[in-house]
Amino acid sequence: MSNLLLLRHREIPNLNRLDIYVKNGGFKAFQKAVTGMQSQQVIDEVKTSGLRGRGGAGFPTGMKWSFLPNNLWPHYVVANADESEPGTFKDRELLEQNPFQFLEGLAIASFAVQAHTAYVYLRGEFWQQAAFLDACIADMQKAGYLGDKLFGSDYSLRIYTHLGAGAYVCGEETALLESIEGKMGQPRLRPPFPAIEGLYGKPTVINNVETLANLPYIIENGAVKFMQYGTAKSPGVKIFSLSGCVNKPGNYELPLGATFRELIFGLGGGIPAGRKIKAILPAGASSSIIFADEKALDTPMDYESVPALGAQLGSASVIVVDDSIRMDWLVNKTVHFFRHESCGKCTPCREGTYWMSHLTEKIVHAHRKEDVQLLNTVARQMQNKCLCALGEFSIMAVMTAIEKFPEDFTASKGR
């Protein structure tokens, strides 16, 4: 038994072996769905649970599934294991340590929308994880959890992995689909949305690895039990990837609504000796920057409270910044990332990230006021003009850093 819902492998040794996973209740939920439930019932249960996507946008999972039309076939389900947001490393732990719970979730989602083929899209760097997942899938096939006529029903399912090759933008769901189709990973114009025209032009559900890993629990125990965790509007638990200037970085599973203080100063062991917390990026490099005052530290980490601080929960990649760090240096890092990862399809993002990185590079060396103003102007001109969210993400840290820490952009001591 384990008190954890997603990181159960930390309490159950060898949970990444099929026999151990089965011994600990594995595939009961999938079997229950396939043999005892209508696919619509599965969708309804997940809707009731209030589960929201863990990949960043927090969209209600059951509702997403219900958008697939029942007169267009086949349907596909794609698991998003691209995990490339700076500061995010939770899906990787699940893939390595608790892969069957994720795969069972993927199977449940596939049954819910009556897909017979599902793909797992992994970032290209997850070469070893993909090989391991292939072995897990083969084990499931052998044991009768994948293949034809599962559990004596008419339902059949196959799961395949697909490796990306180094491109953050492929985490964006339509770029991801392009990548599976063997093309450059550039986002598609929407509409049509993937629920109508997704992979190979067919109705497609795309869900994050962690989102899917919640499903076995929900189907086995029911929505009501799931809702005992978290808050009314953000039910369930979440894996928080804690990184940066903190004593014990790592993944921590907490109910949604736990505070930044609990995570950073409780589990994370606080800030290295002699330094003070200065700022938090709650959603990786895509974050607005939070000024880490007492009020912020006592804010619950959920999909409603973090936006009230002017930021987003995103995939809950909490980067801690201490008072030895200057914000001009920090945004130079984030902007460099986005310039590197911009796919170049639309002008505001391609040109904007180029100019921003040119300016942040200049600013860290020369600290000219005109350059800071220009940087702010470029960022504002990009706002709401980019084709996909990557462009919008790229300006968040820039604008909030200049607004909240203006002194860090003038010449003075420190890094």
Added chain:
Amino acid sequence: MNQTATKYAREIEDLFAKYPADRKQSAVMPLLHLIQRDFGFINKQAVRDVAEIVGITPTEVASVVGFYTLYHDTPQGKYRFQICNDLPCALRGADQFLAELCKSLGIQPGETTPDGMITVEAVMCLAACDKAPMFQVQGPQGITYHENQTVEGALQLTKELAGKEVKA
């Protein structure tokens, strides 16, 4: 049949089975991964071969090679040490790690050691931010992660990899 098709006949068959019969283009990326692993880069002939195998133009294959950072169209060191110095890792000393490793090897980031064995590059987040300094090695074994590293440990690894080559 072209050379690539002959060399990877079995893999190609397996790959095509993953995707719908009329969607062979989906096999482009996995095929390029095989070539990248075995040759260290993807040359023009390989691009033409892959195009023929999946039934698209060489230009389309070349655009895929160009788009993704893990495919390389020029040869470099046999082992690419790709050090993450993105924000979270940089907050834990990744920039210094990169600088010191390069200094010890006598090269700049992006350069290759004179024996052609080791290239050191800075890369973006590798989903290992809690275990910085860290890097991945891209080479004939595919990609392997090396976490919680010291400069001495990394140097040792460069020697081991280069040494293995001399023996082989």
